[in-house]
Amino acid sequence: MRTRKQAVLIETLILLGVVALLIFAAPAFLSDFRLNLLGKFLALGIVALAIDLIWGYTGLLSLGHGVFFGLGAYCMAMYLKLEVGAASSGATSAYGSGTVLPDFMVWNGLTDLPWFWKPFQSFGFTLAMIVLVPATVAALLGILTFRNRIRGVYFSILTQAMALIFTTLFIGQQAYTGGTNGLTDFKTILGAPINDVATQHRLFDITVVVLAAVYIFCRLLTSGGFGRVLAAIRDDEGRLRFSGYDPAQFKVFVFAISAALAGIGGALFVPQVGIISPSLMGVVPSIEMVIWVAVGGRGTLIGAIIGAILVNSAKSFLSESFPDFWLYFQGSLFVAVVLLMPSGIVGTLAHLRTRRVSAPARGPALVKQSAAETP
C-alpha cells in the first residue's frame, strides 16, 4: 500500500509532467489556432474547478457562475481597453491621465472617463479587482442567502436570477460597459501586441501555470480538515450545527473563493479570445459551465478540468462542422451523463477501479475521492 507521502509525491510529479507537456510539447504539435483554443479551454477549466469546489465538494449548485467569470473578464477587458487608449494618446485628444476614451464611450457620447474606470489603468489594481469584485458579489449574495438558511434549489434559483440581473445591467449600461457588444478590439497587453503569436504563446503558458496553481489550491482546500467540513456540509448541514459549526460561514467563504477563481478564469479568457460580452456571462453560459463539471465528474477536481476541455472541444469541433447541431448535442450529452454516468467520466472510472480492487464500497454520485485515487 502506498503511503500518503508517496501519493503526494506521485501526484506532484504527474502534475509537473502535465504542465511541462502543455508548455513545451503542445506548441510543437498544435497549430497556433488550436493552441489558442486549448488555452481558452484551460481558462474555462479554472471556472470548472471553481464550480466543482462549491457543487461537487460543498453541495451548492450555482447556476450563476457566468457572472463571476464575466466580472473577472470585464475587469481584465477594462484594463486592455484603456491600454488601447493609452497607446494612441498624444495623437488624438487626451482625457484623464493621458488616456484616450475607449471607442464605445465616444459613440455613446461620454466625454470623460467614468470614475470607476480610471483605476483600471493600473495593472496591479486590475489583478486585485479580478479576484475581489467577484468574491465580494458572491460574499454579499452568500451572506443574504446562507445566513437566512436558504438552501438547495432556492439557492440555485437565486444565482440564476443574479445572472439575469447582471446581463440586463451590463446590456443596459451601454455607455459604461459596451452594452450587447461587450468589450473587444484590444490592441496590446502590457505593451505586447495582443494578437501576436509570441504573446498568445505566453498567455497560453500563463494559463497553464495558473490552472495548475488553482488545481493545487483546490486540492489543498478540499483535503484536510477544511475539506472534511465541506463534506459534512454536503452530507448533513443541520447536524453540523449541533456539532458547533456555523455552516453559513463556511458556505459564504467557499462561495466567495469559488467566485474569485471563476473571475481568474474570465481574466485569462479575455486576452486569448479577444472579447467579453453579456452573452458570455448570462444564464445559458452559466448552465453550460455546470454541464462541464457534470460530464467530467463533480467531486473530482481533475474531472472538472477534463469535462471543461472535452465539452468545449466537442463544441468547437461540432460548431465548425455542423453549426446547427451543437445545442442538440449538448442537451443530449447532459441528459445522457445524468442518466448513465451520474458521477461523470472520472467519477465512473474511479468507481469501476475501486470495485475491481474491492475496496470498501463508496457512495454513488457526489462522492469525494480520496488522495490516492485522484491522479
Next chain:
Amino acid sequence: MSDWLIETQQLTVAFDGFRALDNLDFRVRRGEVRVVIGPNGAGKTTLLDVISGKVAPTTGKVLFNGRSIGGLAENRIAHLGIGRKFQTPRIFSQLTVRENIELCARHAKTVLGVLSDRRLRDTTVDDVLALVNLGDKAEQRAGTLSHGEKQWLEIGMVVAQDPVLLLVDEPVAGMTDRETEKTSKLLRDLGATHTIIVIEHDMEFVRGLAQTVTVLHEGRLLCEGSVTQVQSNPRVAEVYLGRHALEAAH
C-alpha cells in the same frame, strides 16, 4: 448559582396553534442522569429540540447554567456545552469514523480556525474511539457501519464535543439486546462525568440508568420520581404504562 444545570420556566412551544410543549417547568440537577418518558406526541423530542436550539420557545424560558439560551442558534448552544444525539443516527456518512470524531473534537470551529489549526485533539479522538468501541473501525467510512455502531459513533461525536450536558434521544431504538446492554453501560459510564437527559421507552433500560424519571404527557409534566414511583403512579399507568401493560398481557 442554583444547582439546576438546565431549567425550563413556563416553556411553551406551539406549531400552528398545536402546543407541543405547554407551560412546562422542567429541571435537571448538575451531574444527574434523567430519563424522560411519555407516549408519542408527549413533547419529549420537542423538549430536546428547544434545549438544543432547533426550535425557539414560543413563550417561556430555557436556562442553562442560569443563562437564558432560548432561541440561540444550534452552534452557539453547542459551544456553551450542550451536545445532542438524534433518534435516527445522524453521522457524516462520507467521512471515516475517525474523521467524524475529529470534526466534533476540534476546538476552533470557524473558517479561520479550521484553516489554520491543524492540530487535532488526537488523544481525545483515540479516547473517544475506545470509549464507544470503534477503535478497530476508525478508518472505515461511517456510512458502512451497522445501525448500532452508528448510534455509538454519534454518541462518540457528542462526547468528543466535550459537553457538560448530553441530550440523548432513544439511543437503543433498533438495537439488539447485546447492543442495548453495551449502550446502557456506556451511558452509565458517561453519567459519572456528565449530566445526561435521555429519552427512552424501554423500561428495562430506564431502570438500569436513571435515578429520576420524568413523565411527559401532551406537552406537560405528568409526574416525576424514581422508576418504581413512576411505575406505581396510576395516572402514568393510565396514559402510558397501562397501555404497555395491556399490550404485554395480550
